[in-house]
Amino acid sequence: MSTPRPVLDWLLDADPALRWQVERDLAGAPPDVWEATRARVATEGFGARLLAEQDADGQWAGGAFFPSGFFGSAESEAPGQPWVATTWVLKDLREWGVDAAVLEGTAARLATNSRWEYEDLPYWGGEVDVCINSYTLATGAWLGADVSKLAAWFPEHRLADGGWNCEAEEGDSVRSSFHSTLNAVRGMLAYERITSDTSLREARHGGEEYLLSRRLMFRASTGEPVGDFVTRFVYPNRHRYSALAALDHFRDVALLEGTPPDPRLAEAIEVVRAARQRDGTWLQTTPLPGRTWFDVDAGEGEPSRWLTLMGTRVLDWWDSSAA
Template sequence: MARNIPNVAGRRYLASMAIDDDVLDWLLDSDPALRWQVQRDLAGDPPAVWEATRALVATEGWGADLLSKQDPDGQWAGGSFFPAGFFGSAEAEQPGQPWVATTWVLKDLREWGLDAAALPDEAEKLEANSRWDYDDLPYWGGEIDVCINSYTLASGAWLGADVSALAKWFPAHRLADGGWNCEAEEGNSTRSSFHSTLNAVRGMLAYERITGDTSLRDARHGGEEYLLSRNLLYRASTGELVGEFATQFVYPNRHRYSVLAALDHFRDVSLLEGTPPDPRLSDAIDQVRAARQPDGTWLQSRRLAGRTWFDVDVPAGEPSPWLTLIGTRVLDWWDAAR
């Protein structure tokens, strides 16, 4: 795909230090949800260019497709976290879970850059019509699962809902070792989880970035320290790899931890707070660099099981545009600091 970018001795002026023209063109030939991030983070396009592409998320491609599937009451698939009729159905006996209900759709749309103005009155509709599967609790109050609450906190801030009470839940439910665990509220664990802690700090960071409220920063920093003290990879007890999931990269990762997803979070923190990369990230960076293919791409790992509205990335084993965007910008951020 031809691009009007200046050349000097055959080289483009690019924001990325780790991408060549062929890979960049491949990434730019994509849905607006991905393309605007490539323009901003890798191509070095001015804001007027990538903001115009970002605006297309509401009217073209995946974003528009998801918006078209919304129920009149503001939900998707008739449910908050699971679709209506899920429990007791044949689908509930299958591996994974469906990713089509309201919380997952809002998470996708927010992360794809959809303008909240494309969802007028969404906060009010969910307040009136959506309840959690757990104890029939009201949507914007959250429930007992930290991952669910993290998505709700971020989406509520984005949509203008009052989630100030939910924000206070996070420091109150942080575990003694510094992080969070979705199993803790059921009394099944007193130790933090890599998965839950990353979801928690990502939700709190999104809340802070959108609202400007820094009241959760100390709690967030504590969760980030939990991950940093383990170099994003290792068990504190044995020093062994926390699990194969840490070095298996997948998009969409939904709730699933990997060092690539964690590094993308720490990059976001660095950009918001104006801080350099922590040296303890170096082992995780090495894992991301090692996974980069000779052509400059990253391969999709085994995708998460469960029904989706449609695919937004490639099958396992193929070069992933999303993972290539994320991997490239993480390495650019790290390398630029050195």
């Protein structure tokens, strides 16, 4: 599937955090072109704005997962949660392609100054929530922190059905969650890509099989759709699962491991294809509620550059493999 020229031009006329991925994944630009654009993320636009908000102690908004002063405040009673604290910012910067060297010293400052809101645990050791631990694993690998003990946490905390669930540690569930499992396998994949350590591959494959066995969208027990969140594509998706986010992960897996797409992805692919508008774009659904540093994508019901990038590259990957 070729990207319509007006859509490609629209995508290229974007922040460097998105533009370099468009150049690499859709426009076929040579590495020296998209790498030069990627280098600009730290000095222009979204990336530069987030970097400028870093506190002297290495954190953002004074906290690890929540901003300082959140608990007991009026904000804690509002829908959603704020997305301005350290873990969320580092996740964005990493996924936008910022060079870790730009954040030199941050890993050490967080080791000294940042503690999880849960039981005051040290930052790079993670805590009990699998989603939080997945972000920390990937970000620690990126920044050069020692996250070896955290890496060992993931195989130890897989559930019997193959995946993970953020509620399992509190004893509230023995069944895996689509959301938690996708976050876990994404974190492990990023860790492997950054470090070349394949020790988590077996556990990651187990989590991926959990999703594949359900064809990314369906309950194992009844075969019914697992929920409408699967087809509600949103960026930033933060922790939220969708068929598009899952397919983007499986594309990354295939590129790293040199494997073809699994046939069980076919139904999810058609859901993504059906959501494509006539002009070649995908629309933003309802953004997740909560305070942000600034907007990075379109409002509800508007064409989304980020979703269009993801949807296009997923379909290009699938269709080129089929061809």
